[in-house]
Amino acid sequence: MAKKAGLGMGLDALFGDNTGETSGAQTLRVSDIEPNRKQPRQTFDDAAIAELADSIRQHGLIQPIVVRSTGANYQIVAGERRWRACRMLGMSEVPVIIKELDDSETAQIALIENIQREDLNPVEEAMAYRSLMDDYDMTQEELSKIVGKSRSSIANAVRLLNLPDEVVELLKKREISSGQAKALAAAETEEEMIELAKLAAAGKITVRGIEKAIAKAANEENDEEIKSKKAPKTSEERANHSFITEMQLSLENHLERKVRINSSDGIKGTITIDFYDQDELTTLADKLTMY
Numbered sequence: 001m002a003k004k005a006g007l008g009m010g011l012d013a014l015f016g017d018n019t020g021e022t023s024g025a026q027t028l029r030v031s032d033i034e035p036n037r038k039q040p041r042q043t044f045d046d047a048a049i050a051e052l053a054d055s056i057r058q059h060g061l062i063q064p065i066v067v068r069s070t071g072a073n074y075q076i077v078a079g080e081r082r083w084r085a086c087r088m089l090g091m092s093e094v095p096v097i098i099k100e101l102d103d104s105e106t107a108q109i110a111l112i113e114n115i116q117r118e119d120l121n122p123v124e125e126a127m128a129y130r131s132l133m134d135d136y137d138m139t140q141e142e143l144s145k146i147v148g149k150s151r152s153s154i155a156n157a158v159r160l161l162n163l164p165d166e167v168v169e170l171l172k173k174r175e176i177s178s179g180q181a182k183a184l185a186a187a188e189t190e191e192e193m194i195e196l197a198k199l200a201a202a203g204k205i206t207v208r209g210i211e212k213a214i215a216k217a218a219n220e221e222n223d224e225e226i227k228s229k230k231a232p233k234t235s236e237e238r239a240n241h242s243f244i245t246e247m248q249l250s251l252e253n254h255l256e257r258k259v260r261i262n263s264s265d266g267i268k269g270t271i272t273i274d275f276y277d278q279d280e281l282t283t284l285a286d287k288l289t290m291y
Contacts, residue, residue, distance in 0.1 A: 025064040025095040025096060025097055026095065026096055026097075026098060027093050027094070027095055027096070028067070028074060028093065028094060028096045029092060029093055030083070030086060030087055030091055030092060030093065030094055031092075032073050032074055033065065033067060033073065033074050033075075033076060033083060033094070033096070034070075034073050034074070034075055034076070035075075035076050035080050035083070036075050036076050036077070036080070036106065036110060038107065038110075038131070039076075039080065039107075039110040039114075040110055040111050040114050040120055040124050040125065040127070040128035040131075041080070041110075041114050041120055041124055043121070043124075044080075044081065044084065048081070049081060049084050049085050049088060050085075050088065052081055052082065052085040053085040053086075053088045053089050056082070056085050056086060056089060057089055061082060061086060061091075061094055061095055063079070063082065064079070064094075064095040064096050064097045065078070065079035065082055065083050065094055065095070065096045065097070066078040066079055066096070066097045066099060066109075067096050067097070067098055067099070068098065068099055068100065068101045068106060069098065069100075074096070074098070075106070077099060077101060077106050077109055077110065078109060078110065078113045082094075103135075103136075104132075104135075104136045107128075107131070107132055107135070107136070108132065108146055110128075111125075111128045111129075111132065111147060112146070112147055112148075114128075115147055115149075121171070121172050121173075121174055122157065122160060122171050122172075122178045122181065123160065123161070123168055123171050123172040124172070125157055126157045126158050126160050126161050127161065129143060129154050129157055129158050130158050130161060133158075139279055140154045140155055140158075140279035140280075140283075141279065141282075151279065151282075151283055152256070152283050155279060155280045155283055156182055156256060157178075159182075159185060159257075159280075160178070160181050160182070160185070162185070163181060163184060163185060163193060164190045164193055164194055166194050166197065167181065167184060167193055167194060167197040170197050170198075170200075170201050175200075175201040176197055176200045176201050177200075177207070179207045180197070180200045180206075180207050180210060181197075182256070183207050183210040183211050183214070184196055184197055184200075184210060184214075185257075185258070186211070186214050186252055186257075186258050187214050187217075188214075188217065188218065192214070192217060196210050196213055196214070211253075215245075215249055218245075218248070219245055237265070237266060239266075240263075240265065240266025240267055241263075241266040242266075243266065244261050244263050244266050244269070247261060248260070248261045251271070251273075254287065255273065255284060255287055255288075257273060257274050257275065257280075257284070258273070258274040259271065259272070259273050259274075260272040260273075
């Protein structure tokens with residue numbers, strides 16, 4: 001059995017694909033290593049694994065796999081693609097770096113590794129963020145420092161998980177982009193989200209097109225509401241209502257969330273802004289108080 005190594009390596013040394021030698025590696029049997037079932041990345045490209053296997057066949061496994069002891073076996077912390085490629089080649093042993101890490105540290109490293117490589121689809125990334133926050137009581141602020149992304153980026157990513165299942169599945173398969181998914185979140189109904197998501201997946205509508213379609217639907221709904229109360233009769237009244245609509249769209253673009261302005265006369269009224277947790281409320285407050 002291999003002995004534990006206290007190497008004190010930085011993150012950059014953990015995240016190589018199959019380049020850059022690392023000293024202090026030990027050898028473990030492939031059968032003694034198991035993947036981390038909770039790692040963020042849930043899908044692997046077989047063709048890409050085969051290409052990596054060809055590289056390892058020619059040059060050997062230059063970058064060791066990073067693992068931690070789980071008692072009887074060892075769990076992968078970083079390097080599951082390399083481990084899969086080595087299994088594909090039928091290798092019996094592989095070089096490893098053994099690190100002493102708890103569950104939280106392992107989850108953080110696995111997430112950072114995949115983010116640095118841009119390996120995760122948007123849904124996997126969002127689920128990893130939410131898992132770290134739920135399982136280890138992390139705030140969006142703490143998580144942003146760990147992964148090197150803004151708090152608003154993390155909030156926007158996690159919000160994607162609130163989309164209808166059909167839309168989330170399209171995003172997971174990368175049939176729609178994160179930008180398109182974020183735009184869809186502003187729609188009033190799930191039916192509208194799904195309909196626009198299908199158009200986006202078919203390449204028939206862009207992010208801007210989604211925004212325009214949602215704005216048009218909102219305007220029509222607002223117009224109907226206005227008509228049911230009191231239809232604007234003068235050009236001044238129509239201009240006031242048009243101004244309200246423009247301000248609503250401007251606020252939604254700036255705040256990156258759903259905004260509703262209710263005004264019966266286009267002059268006075270109320271503003272409603274959606275948020276989903278305390279961190280989002282803090283981000284919203286920061287934006288509203290920014291000068």
